[in-house]
Amino acid sequence: MHWDRLFEDLEGQLTAEWEAERAVLDAESERLRIARLDLRARLRTLCSAGADVTIGLVNGRRIPVSLQTLGADWVAVSTRGTGEERSAPAGFFLPLAAVTGITTDHGMILASLDEPPTADPPLRERMTLGFVLRDLARRRVPVHISTHVGDDVHGTIDRAASDHLDLAVHDPGEARLARAVHGFRIIPFASLVAVRTPVDQVP
Numbered sequence: 001m002h003w004d005r006l007f008e009d010l011e012g013q014l015t016a017e018w019e020a021e022r023a024v025l026d027a028e029s030e031r032l033r034i035a036r037l038d039l040r041a042r043l044r045t046l047c048s049a050g051a052d053v054t055i056g057l058v059n060g061r062r063i064p065v066s067l068q069t070l071g072a073d074w075v076a077v078s079t080r081g082t083g084e085e086r087s088a089p090a091g092f093f094l095p096l097a098a099v100t101g102i103t104t105d106h107g108m109i110l111a112s113l114d115e116p117p118t119a120d121p122p123l124r125e126r127m128t129l130g131f132v133l134r135d136l137a138r139r140r141v142p143v144h145i146s147t148h149v150g151d152d153v154h155g156t157i158d159r160a161a162s163d164h165l166d167l168a169v170h171d172p173g174e175a176r177l178a179r180a181v182h183g184f185r186i187i188p189f190a191s192l193v194a195v196r197t198p199v200d201q202v203p
Contacts, residue, residue: 034113039096042112043070044121049110054100055094059150059193063072065092073097074129093195095129098148104136133160136197140176143167144196145187164188 046053047067054064054078066078068091078091092105136143137157144154145167155169156176174180 011170037113040070043075044125045065045112045114046102046104046108047075049108049111051104051112053102053104055099056103057094057146058098058100059146059147061146061193062103063092063194070125071132072128074132075099087196089118091197093129093197094187095192098189098193126161129192130160130162131159133165133189133195136160136195137165140174140195143175144172145189145192146194146196147191147194149191153187155181155185158184163190185191 024190031201049067051067052193053063053064053067056062063077064080065077067077069076071093074093074095076091078089096203113165137160140156142154142156143168144152146152153167153169154172158166158168160166165187167187168176168181169183169185170176
């Protein structure tokens with residue numbers, strides 16, 4: 001009986017040591033996995049969940065939104081808007097370079113750390129902001145554009161080139177007709193903070 005108790009005690013100690021070593025290895029493996037995780041992977045998870053977040057932008061605005069779609073260099077969101085934002089449903093295309101922070105609940109923060117799916121990302125994740133803006137121009141979708149300097153302008157995109165767009169400026173609710181246009185602006189993509197569209201135009 002003495003030997004049985006001794007070996008049971010030794011087996012218990014060995015099992016505890018193995019479990020402790022495995023826990024250390026698992027923790028280190030998880031730290032390494034998270035160290036390789038980029039923002040796009042986390043946004044992909046948040047978009048697939050339609051997460052409700054508040055996005056901070058480089059012009060100082062913070063907008064409450066639901067994440068919809070991730071593109072190559074942009075994220076599409078929808079919101080009903082509060083405060084400065086309009087109360088009717090609106091969609092936004094936000095350049096990733098204009099996003100300064102994302103606030104959400106702790107559960108979504110943790111969920112965004114999950115291993116991303118191994119399947120190839122959807123085709124829309126390869127679409128650049130220029131591609132999306134050219135589509136808005138083709139369909140004559142009215143837009144409200146915000147820039148880094150806090151300048152807001154409404155109109156219709158006439159054309160989108162490789163790194164800038166041409167905007168025909170007109171009042172909200174007006175069609176892009178010659179008599180309604182106040183002027184034209186060339187806006188570099190680099191100065192864009194948000195492109196707001198009717199909510200049904202968000203992919």
